[in-house]
């Protein structure tokens with residue numbers, strides 16, 4: 786049986802992560818000087834914005850709610866400044882590592898799905914986090930050229 790209090794915590798974490806993520810990637814995109822890196826941070830910000838929109842739609846369609854922590858946007862902006870200033874590899878390592886906690890929550894939501902609506906949205910939610918993790922791993926392994934492919938694929942699929 787689904788643990789309803791855990792389910793609500795996971796929904797809140799989802800909202801928090803999208804607000805934080807969009808602020809983080811958007812801030813990093815504005816600060817960074819390199820055109821190539823700006824394009825990468827901007828694509829990540831667009832994916833988070835798309836995910837926030839889909840999350841809002843899912844929550845209203847299923848008569849649920851979720852709330853971000855009070856300082857999510859501010860934390861995201863502060864982290865965005867830090868990510869833009871870090872050496873690229875360190876930023877990619879932190880980004881990839883950061884997906885683990887979210888993936889655990891999103892997979893829990895997917896496992897507890899109770900309707901087709903749940904299933905299709907949580908599947909997307911997991912896929913978007915996997916795409917961010919795969920992007921960071923591609924950057925770390927030197928496959929920088931095609932690293933945005935999983936991000937672009939999701940933006941194309943549901944943009």
Ligand SMILES: [Fe+2]
Nearest residue numbers: 802803806833
């Ligand atoms: Fe996200």
